Amino acid sequence: MESIRCEGLSKRYGRAVAVDDLDLAVEANQVYGFLGPNGSGKTTTMRMLLGLIRPTAGRAWLNGRLLPDPDGLAEVGAMIEEPALHPWMSGRRSLEVLALSGPPLSPGTTAIGSVLETVGLASVADRKVKTYSQGMRQRLALAVALMRSPSLVLLDEPMNGMDPAGIREFRTTVRSLADSGTTVFLSSHQLAEVEHVCDRVAVLKSGRLVVEGKLSDLMTLVVRAVVAPGDQREACELLRDCFSLRTEGPDALLVQCGDGHAVNEILGRGGVWAHQIRVERSGLEDAFFELTGETPEPGAGTGHPEVLDATDSC
């Protein structure tokens, strides 16, 4: 069963193309990451899926229903813009008011107390929203999205403003939502945030889909070879004809290849003896930067080595 399908979905603003001929299929009960740098079209796509803006071209289905379909939207929760909440009400009261103002909560709908528990706001539920931090407001927005026990939730940059502990908890929440049958479609430009939680991802660049797939397939294997510092340049010369590579520090090379023996053999035949050869999985982050051409922000990332151009460094 597909939760989301888009065919040729496009949005133009005058001559500017925000979303360009997007084809996407999101299977149910998974966490799907919708990635891309600023301005790549993530929010625009979500707004089209939610019927907030009209596509210039293309079609989309939510839970098998061709959009626009108001009944279909009733099964969808969204956190796309900050919900308009009264700052003087408590978090709990805000949800109660929203529950009364929208369509009636269907039987079996998660009680408000339990949603507050799910998003980690139970202990501050009776405080006024104006006293909430940004991270708490994000959680309340998530509670609004989850209030009607949707089968699909669209979350636009849900982890913005959350602290590392909040992000960890959020990932657990998202995972358990998917495990209990809710499809989660979440956007992010921070790969480290989604790497640990998504089953599949799509990466957008300038409105176009540049890659889509299972996260494990997109993460590439690299061989880390450690050589004597004086040998690093020569090791690069030997390996660069066969593989993409980059250096790390004075003595290590990261070779884009999953075969440690092959790397060791080329080095050995060239008379360079490796102190250590290890196959590692390189983060999605590297793949993302290659795909989108984005430059990593200083200090950002998953702790993966700085990417160096082998031709500069060797």
Ligand SMILES: Nc1ncnc2c1ncn2[C@@H]1O[C@H](COP(=O)(O)OP(=O)(O)OP(=O)(O)O)[C@@H](O)[C@H]1O
């Ligand atoms: N109402 C609008 N009028 C004109 N251009 C728009 C409008 N909304 C979005 N755009 C443009 O469409 C492109 C995609 O914007 P969008 O907000 O979808 O990107 P995004 O991937 O969500 O970015 P971010 O990571 O910054 O949230 C951008 O170039 C943006 O300037």
Ligand SMILES: [Mg+2]
């Ligand atoms: Mg956006």
